[in-house]
Amino acid sequence: MHTDKENLDQFTLDFFNELFIDNANQPSHAQKKEIAELAGHADRQNLTSPIIELFIRLNTFQKKFQISPESFELSRKDLEKLAVKHQQIDEHSVSIGGRISKALPIVQEAIDRVDAYLTEKQEVAPSGMELWNTLLENKERIKTHLKISEDEWNTYPGQIKHCIDSIEELSKIIDLPPKVIKEVAHVTKTYRMRLTPYYASLIQPGAINDPILLQSVPTGEMVNNTGIEIPPVAADHSPARLIDQFYPRVVTIKATNMCAMYCTHCLRIAHIGKKDRIYSEEAYEEAFDYIRKNSRIRDVLITGGDAFVLPNKIIRKILAALDSIDHIKMKRLGTRIPVTAPQRVDNELLDILAESNDKKPVRVVTQINTAQEITPLSGDAFKRISKNVSAVLNQAVLLKGINDTRVKMWKLCETIQENYVRPYYIFNCSYRNPQFTHFRVPVEVGRDIVESMYGNISGDAIPRYIATAGGKIPLHKSNVRGAEDGNVILEKPWNGEVVNYPDADAAIYADANFSFHKP
Numbered sequence: 001m002h003t004d005k006e007n008l009d010q011f012t013l014d015f016f017n018e019l020f021i022d023n024a025n026q027p028s029h030a031q032k033k034e035i036a037e038l039a040g041h042a043d044r045q046n047l048t049s050p051i052i053e054l055f056i057r058l059n060t061f062q063k064k065f066q067i068s069p070e071s072f073e074l075s076r077k078d079l080e081k082l083a084v085k086h087q088q089i090d091e092h093s094v095s096i097g098g099r100i101s102k103a104l105p106i107v108q109e110a111i112d113r114v115d116a117y118l119t120e121k122q123e124v125a126p127s128g129m130e131l132w133n134t135l136l137e138n139k140e141r142i143k144t145h146l147k148i149s150e151d152e153w154n155t156y157p158g159q160i161k162h163c164i165d166s167i168e169e170l171s172k173i174i175d176l177p178p179k180v181i182k183e184v185a186h187v188t189k190t191y192r193m194r195l196t197p198y199y200a201s202l203i204q205p206g207a208i209n210d211p212i213l214l215q216s217v218p219t220g221e222m223v224n225n226t227g228i229e230i231p232p233v234a235a236d237h238s239p240a241r242l243i244d245q246f247y248p249r250v251v252t253i254k255a256t257n258m259c260a261m262y263c264t265h266c267l268r269i270a271h272i273g274k275k276d277r278i279y280s281e282e283a284y285e286e287a288f289d290y291i292r293k294n295s296r297i298r299d300v301l302i303t304g305g306d307a308f309v310l311p312n313k314i315i316r317k318i319l320a321a322l323d324s325i326d327h328i329k330m331k332r333l334g335t336r337i338p339v340t341a342p343q344r345v346d347n348e349l350l351d352i353l354a355e356s357n358d359k360k361p362v363r364v365v366t367q368i369n370t371a372q373e374i375t376p377l378s379g380d381a382f383k384r385i386s387k388n389v390s391a392v393l394n395q396a397v398l399l400k401g402i403n404d405t406r407v408k409m410w411k412l413c414e415t416i417q418e419n420y421v422r423p424y425y426i427f428n429c430s431y432r433n434p435q436f437t438h439f440r441v442p443v444e445v446g447r448d449i450v451e452s453m454y455g456n457i458s459g460d461a462i463p464r465y466i467a468t469a470g471g472k473i474p475l476h477k478s479n480v481r482g483a484e485d486g487n488v489i490l491e492k493p494w495n496g497e498v499v500n501y502p503d504a505d506a507a508i509y510a511d512a513n514f515s516f517h518k519p
């Protein structure tokens with residue numbers, strides 16, 4: 001509340017009335033000494049904080065011990081002088097009453113909402129940065145057991161050469177119970193498993209249902225879940241070779257079917273990871289042709305699989321082809337490689353991205369599902385990518401046991417934001433594939449998690465919550481509770497408080513004659 005420099009506002013008058021309730025209790029010698037010292041500071045210094053401190057203590061003595069300021073030999077006049085001094089010092093003439101009786105309690109209420117998160121976030125959802133020492137020990141263990149040299153570890157070809165694609169390899173590096181070993185051996189006959197040694201080093205030894213393990217090692221549910229698989233975008237959404245199209249102006253080119261790591265919740269499980277295929281030049285050309293001939297298309301997503309699995313020269317070619325089409329204004333590359341094999345992000349790739357980004361914006365869209373996937377290595381990869389493109393965006397999938405609580409999802413969104421990645425979407429895990437029914441989270445649980453972020457974490461760390469069902473359908477809870485007498489009734493997501501929001505006047509809005517356009 002702003003007020004003029006000389007006069008005390010209503011907040012302060014009310015505050016003083018409560019402060020000066022007459023009470024007979026007398027302060028101790030020590031209490032007297034404390035207040036005398038605070039009053040001295042408030043008088044002598046030309047700062048707001050000594051004045052605030054004095055008033056907070058006086059307020060506490062009155063409320064808790066029923067001792068009024070007069071018992072400290074402070075008159076109402078003395079304190080009014082300090083209150084005026086406070087608002088004269090303050091650049092925005094904030095009154096002492098507003099600050100103590102309104103602003104500070106409001107801040108305290110907000111602090112209480114995030115306290116549980118702040119105490120739990122490291123324990124419940126540690127980032128790969130926080131776990132780094134353990135992860136380095138894992139790395140050494142994996143290097144020894146799989147006979148990987150430090151040089152091989154640090155290169156992408158080395159990571160791919162030594163990737164873990166059988167239960168035999170996996171059991172060399174983590175202790176799994178015999179029952180699990182049998183199960184994984186059985187499932188991997190149908191579904192491909194492949195972890196880079198780097199991604200495997202993110203698994204916390206001994207953690208049951210570790211979020212990295214869950215995302216990368218297929219379990220019995222994948223074959224045992226009942227239900228019929230609804231084929232993903234296929235004939236009905238693919239108007240041309242390699243192209244998927246739901247929207248008039250955005251298309252995807254599925255530029256490869258390979259990934260560095262195969263996710264257990266992969267929406268494209270029917271296409272991805274069955275058999276690595278190198279696509280022919282003609283295939284890309286036919287896709288570009290479709291885009292060239294359809295001048296409504298403005299934004300092209302290069303996906304897969306994983307776009308960064310492609311060799312640099314193919315990425316360069318695809319971007320150059322798109323840059324040469326006038327109606328294409330934006331490009332996106334979909335990749336999880338900064339998370340699964342950050343060694344891939346070499347300087348040549350960055351130069352290619354920068355060169356194309358100079359022509360028309362390039363965005364990199366990634367998938368990070370837990371803070372545990374952000375390590376000094378992936379963080380560095382994202383930082384370097386972000387310097388060379390117009391944005392790095394994250395599409396997380398909401399997954400049971402992985403990121404389905406407020407603490408885990410807040411931590412994910414804050415951690416990626418701190419690492420140059422902007423939370424973009426959270427997908428509700430698809431109903432189309434019985435293979436991952438066991439990972440699904442009810443729509444309402446996701447809504448609660450996303451809603452809980454409003455007002456509690458930075459606005460630009462809050463993603464949109466989406467269901468995929470023939471296109472992306474927003475699942476945001478509406479905060480509009482109704483309308484009455486020209487007011488819209490809104491609910492604050494962070495504390496449920498209902499507020500009346502006066503709507504724009506419909507008659508004024510309908511009047512075309514305004515400002516410079518008057519009859």
Ligand SMILES: *Cc1c(COP(=O)(O)O)cnc(C)c1O
Nearest residue numbers: 244245246247250251252301472
């Ligand atoms: C996700 C997706 C898009 C892009 O959607 P945006 O909301 O623009 O991010 C386009 N085409 C297909 C087939 C998609 O799956």
Ligand code: SF4
Nearest residue numbers: 259262263266305336
């Ligand atoms: S990176 Fe993407 S396309 Fe590849 S397996 Fe994971 S979810 Fe599927």
